[in-house]
Amino acid sequence: MGETFRVRIASESLVFSSAHFITFAGNVCERLHGHNYRLACEISGPLDENRYVVDFVALRTILRGLVDELDHRVLLPTEHPTIRVTATDRSVEAVFEDRRWEFPRGDCLLIPLANTTAELLARYLGERLLAALDERHGFRPEQIQVEVDECAGQWGIWRFSSTTD
Numbered sequence: 001m002g003e004t005f006r007v008r009i010a011s012e013s014l015v016f017s018s019a020h021f022i023t024f025a026g027n028v029c030e031r032l033h034g035h036n037y038r039l040a041c042e043i044s045g046p047l048d049e050n051r052y053v054v055d056f057v058a059l060r061t062i063l064r065g066l067v068d069e070l071d072h073r074v075l076l077p078t079e080h081p082t083i084r085v086t087a088t089d090r091s092v093e094a095v096f097e098d099r100r101w102e103f104p105r106g107d108c109l110l111i112p113l114a115n116t117t118a119e120l121l122a123r124y125l126g127e128r129l130l131a132a133l134d135e136r137h138g139f140r141p142e143q144i145q146v147e148v149d150e151c152a153g154q155w156g157i158w159r160f161s162s163t164t165d
Contacts (some may be wrong), residue, residue, distance in 0.1 A: 007053045010040035016071040020116040029096045035150040044143040062132045066125050073109040075116045118156025122148040126158045
């Protein structure tokens with residue numbers, strides 16, 4: 001049995017305030033509302049030549065950039081089967097059945113998700129983190145876990161493993 005090393009970041013600086021709405025039970029759509037989300041991340045893998053799994057500064061910098069993109073935005077899913085999102089240079093329109101919302105374009109983040117749940121936001125952020133770590137540092141962790149807390153203890157968690165254990 002070998003050793004396992006993990007690093008975890010759950011900093012007060014990794015927060016974002018965003019508005020969203022989700023659908024459930026087929027045709028129920030929540031009212032537009034907001035959360036003060038918190039992000040945490042854990043990465044597992046062997047120690048590198050510096051004797052760490054990943055540089056905390058590099059990891060924190062990437063995570064901070066990701067949360068900055070979501071902060072003070074309306075999060076809209078572009079792959080939802082019944083919410084139609086249309087964007088121009090000036091505005092974004094979201095339509096669900098007989099409900100319609102219009103927002104200034106700069107206030108929105110259109111995300112390729114089926115729904116803006118905490119679970120899918122965790123996966124979205126995790127996949128973006130994996131891509132950034134690979135692109136900027138040539139690093140692909142053995143395992144990654146990204147956690148999105150939408151309401152003081154309500155966590156959506158995504159875990160990815162590049163190994164087949």
